[in-house]
Amino acid sequence: MEIKSKIGNRIKELREVKQMSQKDLAYASDLDRSYIASVENGQRNISIVNIEKIAVALGVSLKEFFGNDKFDNDSTSS
Amino acid sequence: MEIKSKIGNRIKELREVKQMSQKDLAYASDLDRSYIASVENGQRNISIVNIEKIAVALGVSLKEFFGNDKFDNDSTSS
Numbered sequence: 053m054e055i056k057s058k059i060g061n062r063i064k065e066l067r068e069v070k071q072m073s074q075k076d077l078a079y080a081s082d083l084d085r086s087y088i089a090s091v092e093n094g095q096r097n098i099s100i101v102n103i104e105k106i107a108v109a110l111g112v113s114l115k116e117f118f119g120n121d122k123f124d125n126d127s128t129s130s
Numbered sequence: 131m132e133i134k135s136k137i138g139n140r141i142k143e144l145r146e147v148k149q150m151s152q153k154d155l156a157y158a159s160d161l162d163r164s165y166i167a168s169v170e171n172g173q174r175n176i177s178i179v180n181i182e183k184i185a186v187a188l189g190v191s192l193k194e195f196f197g198n199d200k201f202d203n204d205s206t207s208s
Contacts, residue, residue, distance in 0.1 A: 055182045055192075099175045104133045113203055114133075118196035125191055 057094030058122045059103070064092045066110045066117070080109035135172030136200045137181070142170045144188045144195070158187035 053061075067077050074092070078085035083105060090096050091106075107117045131139075145155050152170070156163035161183060168174050169184075185195045 055178055059178055097177045097179045099177050100133055100137055100181065101175045103178065114196050114201035115198070118192050118201075120193065123192035123196075 053122075054094065056097060059098060060092040060094040060096075062117065062120055062122055063088075063106055063110070066112060067092075070110055072110075077106065077109055081105040131200075132172065134175060137176060138170040138172040138174075140195065140198055140200055141166075141184055141188070144190060145170075148188060150188075155184065155187055159183040 063077075067074070072080070074088045075085050077083075078088045081088070081102075083102065087096070088106075091098050091102075103117070104114060107114055110117075141155075145152070150158070152166045153163050155161075156166045159166070159180075161180065165174070166184075169176050169180075181195070182192060185192055188195075
């Protein structure tokens with residue numbers, strides 16, 4: 053799976069665990085709701101600053117955000 | 131510390147462990163050497179696709195790349 057989709061899936065997963073809507077996450081991260089939607093759909097080559105904004109809004113560190121099996125064997129992923 | 135600097139420091143740290151020069155890393159990640167230098171200097175809001183390219187070139191997964199204390203308490207970092 054492409055990295056942009058992995059990131060989108062991880063954000064959606066964490067957002068749903070926190071029972072936040074995209075609108076809530078957009079507000080908390082000071083980003084546009086449409087941007088959040090496109091990131092979750094794997095359509096954005098998101099920057100590290102925006103990943104951090106979203107992680108902070110979700111209440112997780114980047115270590116926790118990426119500490120997931122989705123990001124395990126990137127060095128061998130196609 | 132700002133996230134761009136944390137990323138730069140982590141790349142430099144891993145690169146030196148692998149005894150790679152910036153030129154080696156640039157070649158292996160198919161990125162410009164000057165880009166690698168500016169990322170390591172914390173001057174770039176690097177995208178996730180480029181972080182993955184660099185991680186693959188360094189032989190680590192994104193989970194390993196971010197599995198470092200630098201990225202621990204982002205949710206509380208200023």
